[in-house]
Amino acid sequence: MRKWLPLVAICAGTFMLLVDVTIVTVALPDMARGLNASLADLQWVLSLYALVLASLVLTAGSIADRLGRRAVYLGGLVVFAVASLVCGLSPNVGLLIAARGLQGLAAAAMFATTLALITSSYEGRDRGIAFGVWAAVNGAASAAGPLLGGLLTDSFGWRWIFFVNLPVTAVALVLTALAVPESRDPQPRRLDLAGMASFTVGSAALVYALINESSWLFVVAAAALAVFVFVERRPNAMLDLSLFRTAAFPTLLVTAALLPAAAWAYWIYQTLWLQSVLGLSPIEAGLVFLPVSLTTFVLSIVVGRVMHRTSARLLIGSGMLFIAAGVLAQTVIDAGSGWAALLPGLFLVGVGAGLVLGPLSAAAMAAVPGPRAGMAAGAVNTFRQLGYALGVAVLGQVFRSGLDSDDLHRAYANALDRTFVVAASFAVFAGVAVFLFVRDGQRRGGLVPVRRMVSRWVSPTARS
Template identity: 55%
Template sequence: MRKWLPLVAVCLGAFMLLVDITIVTVALPDMAAALDTTFADLQWVMDGYALALAALLLGAGSLADRVGRRAVYLGGLVLFAAASLACALATGPDQLIAFRVAQGVGGAAMFATTMALLSGAYQGRDRGVAFGVWGAVNGAAAAAGPVLGGLLTEHLSWRWIFYVNLPITVVAVLVTVRAIKESRDPRAPRIDVPGMAAFTLAAGALTYGLIRAGDAGWGDGATLGPLAVSAVATVVFVLIELRTPHPMLDLSLFRSRSFTAIMIGGVLLAFAAYSCLAYLSLWLQSVRGMGPVAAGLAVVPMSVAAFVVSALTGRFLHGVSPRLTIGGGLLLVGVGALLQSFVNADSTWTVLLPGLVVTGIGVGMSTPVMASAAMAQVAWQRAGMAGGALNTGRQLGNALGIALLGAVFQAGLLRVLHDGHALPDAERAAGAVSGGRAQSVIADAAPEERASVAHEVHAAFASGLQDALLLAGCAGLLGGVIVLVLMRRPDPAADSQGHRPAAEPAAAAPAGTS
């Protein structure tokens, strides 16, 4: 039993950081009521975490190689726990957002080191078992997040979705100190700090601009300014990576059109499959009146389908070309989002069920082979960077999806409220409804007008969801087409620099996670 303690330590950390991607979604309406948040605040509560993960994953891996993987993992655990406590004690949206970013920094340190820690702790058959358990635990985390968040929010309070991390972290730290030995790479290159800074600025400014577009409009300076900063920072990042001897991301990887297709597919998979879940949760609770537990259970079919299909794909489709499983899976993700877009003013949660299941099947088909396929397209010396880049792309896709789909959602909601006549102040009503306070808008109406106000609010929210889900569906279909058209068998150049060692399991979140 002692030999499996490193696996326990790694799985505890991975479970927490992946659960915290989805556990927040069902708590959003309660957060909105307690902290008087705007819709943009709710977006940042989710995006702050995802952006920190995306921006720091590659850099955290480089830091771990230099100073020690166990040290970075322990530091990530401690920071994650401290930030979780701060989130639980937050008294305003600004505090909560800042501490969610800090959580993401700790999560990046943990996520970037888990694979290396397992590789160092196990060999041969034990390593295969360890990675199999690790993948199963991570898949379970995605399914458990909405349900666990619903249970804690409904029976305790939303603050307990953060408090629950504290005892888990204590156990993880104790087991890590006792069971995992330190390891580092004495030949590890210097950390690409300028590249990391430019990438973080580009991703953060782009996300900020997209979120501002929902409030200020696409032509406003508050939107165009951050988008321009993002464009400049992106150019600077490319120039830095081309000139530095030890880049955070070797841009020559993108000479392989297959690798490029997989990266685009990874970004669009997260965008299409996961970014709308928060808005579905708001609809289920604030409009349809479901409790947090019921809302969490309503979206679980997607995670369950992904988990089951992922296992079946690994068993029965391992000989099928990754081009077909990844491309076909993305097409199903797109179809699933389009099926969910049939929601209307009178719909109940059951309208989502077929689309969620189809989306889950697509995720289960495409995710398990995506990272290994990306790594197979590059020289073996860059396989770790390729896997990390894919993880970064998926987290970035989720963050940008939350921002862009949120802007589209707001525009659709506001359009219906402007066209209607039940609410005199459409702008104010839109802010309240999108911020999770639909029931209060209905309750504040005069008794004789309450029915018409309720119908208009329901129709407006459904319209916003339709637009967002249609865009998500198109993104999934586009990703599938790109993979099917561009992806080929592994490039011969991948093996040109010497024999490729036996493939390690990919450093990527399993099916059911973003």
Template identity: 50%
Template sequence: MRRWSPLIAVCLGTFLLLVDVTIVIVALPSIAGHLDAGPHDLAWVLDGYALALAALLLGAGALADRFGRRATYTIGLLIFAVSSLICVLAPTVHALVAARVLQGVGGAAMFATTVAILNVTYRGRDRGVAFGIWGAVSGAATAAGPLAGGLLTEHLDWRWIFLVNLPVCAVAAWFTTRTVAESRAERAGRFDVPGTVTFSLAAIAITYGLIRAAADGWTSPAVLGPLAAGVAGIGLFVLVELKSTDPMLDLGLFRQRPFAGMIVAAFLCQAAAFAYLPYTTTWLQQVLGYGPVDAGLLGALPLSGAALLVGVFAGRRLQTVNPRTAIGGGLLLIAAGALAQTVVDDRAAALIPGLILVGLGSGVVMPVLSSAVLAEVPRERSGMAGGALNTFRQLGFAFGVAIYGTLFPERKSYAAGLSDATLMAGGFALVAAILVMVTVRRRAPEAVKIG
């Protein structure tokens, strides 16, 4: 049992932080009634967390490499627990939004270190099992948010979606402090303050612009301004990193085709597999009239259940497969599943086969992609690589939600908009699969092989 205790600690935190990306979706009507919140306020209850999480991941990874991954992960758990308690006690919607942003800070510290902790903790066959289970938990958590939110909101109260975080954080912290060994980069240079600031501000601006695009349209000044500022910020970040002796992100990593290809594939995969799920949940509730629990079951259980089964029964074996074959094949399953959901009618059951295929594909892609990315970088860069991978994942989710949100104009039926969204998701997955096939090496790197 002790051998797997670090995995338990990492999976508990990962599940919490990813569930909280989407868990509030089905609770928004209840929150609106209790806190007298308008649509704009409710959007920020959902998006404030995602914005902080995406913007701070890379900086948190650099901090972890320098000051210790276990310490960073533990501090993240503490921040997440405190902010969850503030969410429970929030008297106004503005206090709730502020607490959700603080939750994103804690989630970033946790998420940036999970992959690195597993990478330095496990070897050989154990590494395959660890990444398989972690990948399954990651895929299942993102999809399970609406289900968990529906169960808690319908049978208890919306505040319980945050209250349940407290005991889970306590258990995760106990496992972490007792069983996870501290690790950090062997050569810790100066912390890259200019790089951290420029990237975080650029990521905030881009994520904010993407979030606003769904409501205001792509030509709105409220969208174009932040996006332009974000692009300029990324340019400034690149200049800062090229001149830095201890960069937060070693841009030389992107000269390696496999690393660059898999990072972009992670961005597209997150958009393809998960970003349309908030709209699926909305369709099930507002159009078909399902309650929060039933909407969560129909919209999340097939996907999350399939992903979990893949991780439990095939996680270790997947690590022995050529990464190009495993990741590319998984992305093709996601594409097939998304395209299968384009036939939207008045029957929710029509979505289930497609959701199962997406779950199977994400259960394959998530663990193999993480271990394959880490195999392309020196071990002391694990935190940096993990932070970059998870940053692009979260930006991909925000990008997908924004893109799909523009497909639901009032003149079109919601079902037609959802059909267009899943069609676009299938296209993203196909592009990602082609990219992986072109850029990832034919043979698995030695660091990924299990034996």
């Protein structure tokens, strides 16, 4: 039993950092009332965490290669605990948003090191089991977020969605310090500080411009991202631009960004309708999302077992089209609709997400040369978090533009219907692009199982 303590420590941190993406959703109406927060404020509470995580995860991995992966993971846990405490104690929304950004920084440090720590802790069959458990925990975190958030908010108040992180962090800290071996790269890559800075500024400016309707920041975002493309032409780049010479890899990155934008980014606006218009409690609102969360979790496990002998192109492309169908199915709501009208569509979204999540990372790693597979996996994680932040911002603009009626029920129904149509268009675009530009077996040997791919891209020095 002792041999699995490192896995418990690593999975505890992974679960916590991923559940914090969605646990906030059903608590937002209570936050708005308690902190007198606007819709834009609520968008930042959701988006900033994902934005900072996306911006820093690749750089955090490079720092961990130098300083030691266990040390960086431990530091991330400590900072995450402090940030969670500040979130829970925040007297105003400004401090809450800032603390969410600090949470995102800590989450990047943790997320960037988890797979390498598993590799250094296990070998052979045990390593395969550990990777399987870690993947299941990823799915469970997404499934548990809304339900756990609703339960805590209903029982103890919204601040406890952050306070609950403290005991989990304490357990993970002790187990990591006692059971997880240290590992580092004896020849680490140089830190790409210019790439990190330009990517962070560009992403933040773009999200800020969308949420706060600031047109001049679009110019800042474009300039910063142009600088990022320029500096990434150098050796030791954070993201090797040569990977974009074939259509498959950029298509998969776009899909990674559009997946959360289409499947989950509208939940904030659904939650406002469920609680502010229909009068559901936080736990009742959390239960509404159970079909999508549970279906995603179960199907991800099933797909993980069969995808090594199944077309990744078919799984990803059809999965995105399932998401589109599920989101469009939710446009049936009108001024007289209840929460049950959402359930068939949410179930289809869960089916689609379950088909896409595992194959997406594996396909991205198979679409690039072997030595760049780790970079590809990190880029997929980066684009997923960035896509969520941008999705919340873009759909927020659509939602606000749809609030064009004095009747509350009709206004929310119209706004949500418009939001669903745009979200579905994201999924259709991604699904069609995958069928057009992605081919199975991009690298010799075809698309190999996720566990073997993960073992291959984690630095061999992590095993010592």
